[in-house]
Amino acid sequence: MFGRSLVRLPRVVPSNVGLRPSVWSSKIRSGNLSRCYSAAAAEAVKLDEGISIETHTDIQAAAKEQANVRSNDSEAIKSGNTALNHAYQENTGFGTRPIYLDMQATTPTDPRVLDTMLKYYTGLYGNPHSNTHAYGWETNKSVEEAREHVAKVINANAKEIIFTSGATESNNMVLKGVPRFYKKTKKHIITTRTEHKCVLEAARSMINEGFEVTFLGVDSNGLIDVNELENAIRPDTCLVSVMAVNNEIGVIQPIKQIGEICKKHKVYFHTDCAQAYGKIPIDVNDMNIDLMSISSHKIYGPKGIGALYVRRRPRIRLEPLLSGGGQERGLRSGTLAPPLVTGFGEAARLMLQEFDNDQNYISRLSNKLISGLLSLDHATLNGSPNHHYPGCINVSFAYVEGESLLMALRDIALSSGSACTSASLEPSYVLHALGKDDALAHSSIRFGIGRFTTEEEVDYVIKAIQERVKFLRELSPLWEMVQEGIDLDSIEWSGH
Amino acid sequence: MSSVPVPTRRQVLALYKQFIKNSNQFNNYNFRQYFLRKSRSTFKESADLKDTVQVTNMFNEAKKELGILKRQAVISQMYTFDKTVVEPTLKLNHTQ
Numbered sequence: 001m002f003g004r005s006l007v008r009l010p011r012v013v014p015s016n017v018g019l020r021p022s023v024w025s026s027k028i029r030s031g032n033l034s035r036c037y038s039a040a041a042a043e044a045v046k047l048d049e050g051i052s053i054e055t056h057t058d059i060q061a062a063a064k065e066q067a068n069v070r071s072n073d074s075e076a077i078k079s080g081n082t083a084l085n086h087a088y089q090e091n092t093g094f095g096t097r098p099i100y101l102d103m104q105a106t107t108p109t110d111p112r113v114l115d116t117m118l119k120y121y122t123g124l125y126g127n128p129h130s131n132t133h134a135y136g137w138e139t140n141k142s143v144e145e146a147r148e149h150v151a152k153v154i155n156a157n158a159k160e161i162i163f164t165s166g167a168t169e170s171n172n173m174v175l176k177g178v179p180r181f182y183k184k185t186k187k188h189i190i191t192t193r194t195e196h197k198c199v200l201e202a203a204r205s206m207i208n209e210g211f212e213v214t215f216l217g218v219d220s221n222g223l224i225d226v227n228e229l230e231n232a233i234r235p236d237t238c239l240v241s242v243m244a245v246n247n248e249i250g251v252i253q254p255i256k257q258i259g260e261i262c263k264k265h266k267v268y269f270h271t272d273c274a275q276a277y278g279k280i281p282i283d284v285n286d287m288n289i290d291l292m293s294i295s296s297h298k299i300y301g302p303k304g305i306g307a308l309y310v311r312r313r314p315r316i317r318l319e320p321l322l323s324g325g326g327q328e329r330g331l332r333s334g335t336l337a338p339p340l341v342t343g344f345g346e347a348a349r350l351m352l353q354e355f356d357n358d359q360n361y362i363s364r365l366s367n368k369l370i371s372g373l374l375s376l377d378h379a380t381l382n383g384s385p386n387h388h389y390p391g392c393i394n395v396s397f398a399y400v401e402g403e404s405l406l407m408a409l410r411d412i413a414l415s416s417g418s419a420c421t422s423a424s425l426e427p428s429y430v431l432h433a434l435g436k437d438d439a440l441a442h443s444s445i446r447f448g449i450g451r452f453t454t455e456e457e458v459d460y461v462i463k464a465i466q467e468r469v470k471f472l473r474e475l476s477p478l479w480e481m482v483q484e485g486i487d488l489d490s491i492e493w494s495g496h
Numbered sequence: 497m498s499s500v501p502v503p504t505r506r507q508v509l510a511l512y513k514q515f516i517k518n519s520n521q522f523n524n525y526n527f528r529q530y531f532l533r534k535s536r537s538t539f540k541e542s543a544d545l546k547d548t549v550q551v552t553n554m555f556n557e558a559k560k561e562l563g564i565l566k567r568q569a570v571i572s573q574m575y576t577f578d579k580t581v582v583e584p585t586l587k588l589n590h591t592q
Contacts, residue, residue, distance in 0.1 A: 093586060095579025100526070111527055111568035112561075357537070411581040452526035456582050 098413045099457045103298075103448030104247050104275060104392055105415060109343075110300040110451075116346040117302060120339035128336050129327060139338040146345020153348050154273075154292065155283040156309055162328045163336055163344075166306035167274035168198040169321070170293035171241075173308055173331070174270045175202035177318030178239050178291070179211050186238030192216045192224050193433040194251075195243050196272055203241075220435050221384035222251035226261060233265045240269050244276035248430040248446060249383035250392025252280060259288030268316055274298055274306075278351030279358075280389060284309060290316050296340070300451060301347030305340040308332075358451050365449050365458050366390035372462030373447075376469055378482075382431060382444055396436070396444040397465075399479045400472045405445060408468045412461055414445055502548045503555040511555070512539045514562055521569040523576045525583050531565060 100108065120142070126135025128143045147158040164170045179189055191203050193215045203213045214232045216224050224242065233240070240262050244255050255271060262269035270291040276282060277294045284292065292309035296302055310316050310331065324333025351358075370393055373379055378398035397405065402416040416428070427441035436444075447461070473479040481488060503511075512535070519531035538558075545551050579585055 093584055094581055095583045095585055097578040097580045099580055099582065108526065111522075111531075111572070112564055114571070115564045115568055357534075452530050454526065454529045454582075456529075457580075460582050 096411075098411050099460060100413045101447050101449070101453070101457070101461060102413050102415050103450040103453075104250075104446060105448070106297045106303065107300045107450050108452055109297075109302060110347060110350060112350060113301055113343045113346045117339045117343040120342055124338065126338075128338055128341075129325070142345075143336055143338055143341050146341045146348075149345040149349040149352075150294070150307055151309075153278050153282075153352050154289075154309060155285060157312065159329075160284075160309055160312050162308045162310055162331050163341055164306050164308055164332055165304060166297075167196075167272065167293045167295035168306075170295075170306055170308035171196070171198045171272055172202045173318065173321050174239070174291050174293065175199060175241060176206065177320065177331075178268055178270070178316070179206055180209075180319040181317050182238045183209075183211075186236050188212045188214070188234050188237040189239045189241070190214045190216065190229065190232050190237060190267075191241040192218060192243070192253075194218050194222060194246055194248075194430045195241065196247055196274070199241055199243070199272060218433050221387070222246060222249050222382075222430075222434050223384055223387060224253060224258075226254060226257045229258060230261050230265075233261070233267055237265070237267050240267050241272065242269075243272040243274075244282065245273070245280060245389045245392070246383070246430065247275050247392075248428055249394045249434070250275075250389040251383040252276070252387045252389055254387075255282075255289070256287045262290075263288045275389070275392070278348060278355070279391065284311070296344040296347060299347045299351050302340050302343040305337065305344050307344070354451065361451070362449050362453075363390045365453060365455060366393060368455075369393060369447060369449065369458050369462060370395075372458075373465060376466060379469075380440075382434065382436070391449045393447040393449070394431075394444055395447070396431075396440045397469050398440065398443055399476050399482060400443050400469055402443050402445055404472060405443075405465075405468065408472060409464060412464060414447060416442075416445055502552055508539075508551075508555065511558055511562065515539070515558070515565065518562065518565040518569050521573065523572045525580050527568075527572060 120139065124135075124139055124142070126133070126137075126139040128136060128139040130136030131140070144158065147161050147163075151158045151161050162170075164173065175189070175191075179186065187210070189203055189206060189211055191199055191213065195203075200215075203215075207213055216228060216232060218224050229240070229242075240258065242253050242255070242258055245252050258271075259269055268290045269288060270293070271289055272293045273282060274293060274295040275298060277292075278299045282289075282292075289309070290311045294307040294309065296305045296307075308331075310318070310329075318331065320331045320333065322333045325335075327333050327336065367390070370381060373393075373395050374381060376397065380396050380398075382394040382396055406414060406416060427438050428444070431441040431444060449458070478488060481491075515535035516532065519528060519535055522528035522531060542551075542554055545554065
């Protein structure tokens, strides 16, 4: 096992090798400016702690400034021929805004969704719960129509849809609400190790309330073992929660089989479908799903809204998180936001309408991207290739550190894992659960493809990744050793 | 609705032209490409449609969508952002 600091070497190398012109390398050396290539542009938004924030306008300003310096500096022109050139797009006659390829974090709002929402911000501002006047009636009608659209995607009844603030709230509602309601007789919850943070944290907080939680492991493909799940069910188990599509590796769990097992043992089955809703075929009746969390901003809808599907027959009871006016069947009090609800409804309607088109388009681009990326040596696809949502691709590039690759890829918006964990430099717990070692977990990158991704962008990304992985590997001492045929596992690294 | 006459070939083609024109007016690269692709494929798929009721329905539906497209293209021009790295900043540079 080699330490993390060794793997991260490539990031600091550019300043030593002198690849950047001397002006820049001295600036990089002089301070903790490893993240900013233009000190002047970054200073404008510098915070007290010396952390700088970059906005897209800063990137553009910085690129322009850098281009100016380069065009006046003969030394810069000479040394300008590096593989990292594309990382700092400049003066090439193209724009500067990065390609968006992080569709698992969030998706762009569809213009058709925005068009639906705008009238609820301009003229139709009534409270949908006011039933004494026309302003309330008109928004209430639209809200109920949106509910129909949301329900139709999963073959549910509109009355079974509860609007919440997002999938995180839905997950919390279920993980806390269901066990609390049945706490007198049931004391056990089952979930998996690859769930989203909000499910894991909610489950952990239930341990403090005296519940027992079983975290099921996954195999190297990221799939759970249904037999193991069945064996884990006890007479006092009240809830099983398994996500449908994983947010980091895109693996699809065998939801239908899990639903059957849960029905057989009379245990409630909750599934977190934030990444799956509208993207893979889901039928709550066919799959025996009792509760389902849905998010709007993953399906080109507005942010700040989601839904929870709660089965009515047989009725699932849960304790609400919020007390109040008793809206949404008393499960989620608080005034609904008609602009968000209608936007969500329109987004759901479009997911259903465009399902085949989107599916074919995304699969085609996904196959192209996968074959392009895997043509590199030592690049592996994480997660099962067969049970896989094509719009989420997680690839490990051995001997390159993910973070340094992302630094070299400023022109592409990617992430090395979920948005909530990418702030900390912790390796992904999902990849850990798959049995990947630290080094491989650190060198993995997630690519998300959506409705608005173009073929041109995919071509650009393939080319950029191939160039820069090669470049970073050439800087890496580990890669050199691998090329010489040294088995890295046989080396004993000294401690720091 | 039955009183509305069936759209002629010319009317449908004129509508298609409007779709392409308005899609092209999106400032946002991804939206522009998407609506161009979508307009082309939708009209192509329904080119062989013979049933008059279906044709009339689709025509009316498309007219509504054109309204959305027109409004959103204008909004896209009101709030503009930097061009993406795959977009040429100058149209003339495209061939270079």
